[in-house]
Amino acid sequence: MRLSELELSNQYASLGEPFGQFIQPKPFEHPHLVHINPAGAALLGLNPGRDSAQTWAEYGCGARLFRGSRPFAMKYAGHQFGVYNPELGDGRGLLLGEARGIHGERWDLHLKGAGKTPYSRFGDGRAVLRSTIREYLCSEAMHALGIASTRALCIIGSDEPVVREKIESGAMLIRLARTHIRFGHFEHFFYTGQHEALEQLVHFTCAEQLPQTADLSVAEKAAAILEMAMKRSARLVAQWQAAGFAHGVLNTDNMSIIGDTFDYGPYGFLDDYEPGFICNHSDHTGRYAFERQPGVVLWNLNALGHALSGLLTREAIVETLQRFEPLLVQHYSGLMRARLGFEQPGADDDRLCAQLLKLLEDASADYPAFFRRLSRYSPGEGAPAFSDLFGAEQQAPLADWLQRYDTRLKAEPRPDAERQQAMLRTNPKFILRNFLAQRVIDAAEGGDFAPLDRFMSLLQAPFDEHSGNDEWAALPGTAQKHLPISCSS
Template sequence: MASFSGITTRQRYLELPDTFYSHVHPTPLRGDVRLVHFNAGLARDMGLPMESPEEWADIGAGRALLEGMIPVAMKYTGHQFGMYNPDLGDGRGLLLWETEGPDGRVRDWHLKGAGQTPYSRFGDGRAVLRSSVREYLCGEAMHYLGIASTRSLFLVSSTEPVRRETIETAAALVRVADTHIRFGHFEYASHHLGPDAVKTLTDHTIHHHFPDLEALPESERYPAFLAEVVRRTARTIADWQGVGFCHGVMNSDNMSIIGDTFDYGPYAFLDDFDARYICNHTDQGGRYAYNRQPEIGFINCQLLAHALTSLIDEDQLRRCMREYETTYNDSFINLMRRKLGLARADDNDLGLVMDTYSMLHEHGIDYTRFFRGLSTLPSQGPAPVRDLFADRGVADEWLRRYHNRLASEDCSPEDREADMCRTNPKYILRNYLAQNVIEASQAGDDQPLAELLKVLKRPYDEQPEFEEYAALPPDWGKHMDISCSS
């Protein structure tokens, strides 16, 4: 372990055999480089020096490494849109090192946009400013919504041209996570390296990321590991559904082994509610539509379970997989009760929830505004809810049913409003807001990015000075075409 300005640094991933990675030096960005944003709050949590954030730009640009950094491109595989791809790996990202913060938490640093690696296939190894801003924003948005997520430490841009659908400019960010190990690592070990490698990877992952399981005998440890991964995955996806988040590319190589929301690409938060909404226009079959995300999470857990068959017998695998449905269902209904302000469970609550979704879908009601309006019924009355409906009678009928359900609750209206406002955000990262920031950053103005991040740090607060960020999106900002291109 090396010392870096009083911070303990590690290289835990390099404890694995070198079949799991390749040593690669970053390819420096060309042209002028600027620091677009430095995440001071995250840096503070990590115990990093913040006196001169601009000094980090050379690391982001791949022009410098700190003493102790040993960059590697991770090798993994995975199922993309349901098809197994053996050629995956970090095609433009490099794991630099890990640092331990003052709280003892160890985090990976992953430089995304670092240039070509042995796993780039036909790619140029670059990230563009557009997609990098989107990832930076969404990691923060999800974190402050209370949803498990990777985050970004800093973001740099350069004048180097990169061709996507059009000519764009290159960028890079340092993504931070407790680990970058994903389901695809286990698929790679299982399909290509054999049972010994699966055991080595699993033991490594348990030791560093599930240490409470180490004391168990192997016959219990590995099933307990899989069951916990399944539960974490189910809880995260329930959280997505509750806040109206669409990931867009739920390939198994984008599934974090610790349950983080991982690898932001063509994501979206729902505007007008559409249960079948597809946020990735590359996904022509709708495999990753909003209403399919819970199912795809289960399928990806099945793929992980298959990769662990050398460690876990068939009966145990089935028991582990049953944890998904139980955990997802419990997490989802409990979250929806909180969103509706229901402290007491009722057998009819699931029917109320599903009927609510059907109503929102049929009438195309803005998801976030509906639940926030519901939260403030005691103080603002029904107008914020009713005004979302072209047919006010539909809203009135639903509100009568809702008030009848509330009659069995003991909580005061004031306390219920406070609780619901802590559950139903007023501010979410709508795609049009991200697009406005991207266009400003592309023009060299990073102030809109900083301001939007300030808003997203307090998604549940009223923030009257930023009321415009809670507005309904303009027509051009609804159902924007977002692709996997980055």
């Protein structure tokens, strides 16, 4: 299918003025195609080869609109670093409309960097090449790791200067999402006393995401939304913690109601295992540090529950949210057992995992590299395969842990070779480390998009060996481990 044949609907925009405003994008004067994501195009049934690079550039920057599109800036609010901010909304992006994917699934198309909207406040409504590349890479990397995420269709570049910490090149990205409804949408209508609009949003969300609730009352639908958000958020944050992913800015306006990873900005994957890792250089108190993410997500769910408190009893909200922690622990334990190669639960698995994490923390050992090497480990091999990840003082504790691990592996029903193959499909070789993302960005800012194309293909199949690409699986040097990443990313 060509871009001109893709037809969008506007169900969310049809909700009317309280939900946002219709705004035309501001196209670039001289757009150029940076990259097309074939996997994203396939979701919509698009064939990238059927349109020219110029046609992609025009659709991707809003110079041409998809059939049926009515660009709409969504209004929402949210708690930012724990403080309620009513002045939020789509300040640099527009909902172009909704499409049906090749399997009948729903996809929002959202144009990021499309220019000023009524919610831009003091911003210019633009995105930069750096930030679009970071979102583009990470949304696809997360999907390939099996973590719920928005997706990406394409990046369009320009020669338009945009001022951030420095002058950068403007760019746009078309984000694909199963929904763009955030916790902050519900907060906006609650705090402004727009109760009818809040009920309208509840009905809309259930019609799109929970069709089985069609015959329920609005209160029952609100309960179903909170239940869905709680369950999916518990699973999501467990996946983040197991994968070593730090989001960086977990405000309620960055929380998807369906539990997808949403709004990629100052994120970071762990290099050394550092529970207190802060990836956002604006996070001066460490509110969104890696180890605090589960607690912050629960805090955000409480904020969502409060926004629904006009429809739900306090007891119903508390009862739902009390199940968050047990679900989180259940998901996380299962994910870490898989990373360790345990097919069946063992009585001391959680303790063995906790001992390993403490060992990795004490040694400042590389988190993804350790698990990838562990995937090839056979009982009795001892510590040599990991020796370069641990200092001299940690060699004895490492050997002790490996002895306990050997004992645990004896209880596994699978042969070693089968276990190792399963672990290699669980512990990735290629990780979107910040220093590698910066390498791609530096090349792209110089007009070389080949590294972007190469790294994207590796991140979309991160468990494969990809012979000849080991430079993209290299460990960072000391100076590359704590690159300053800002919210403007």
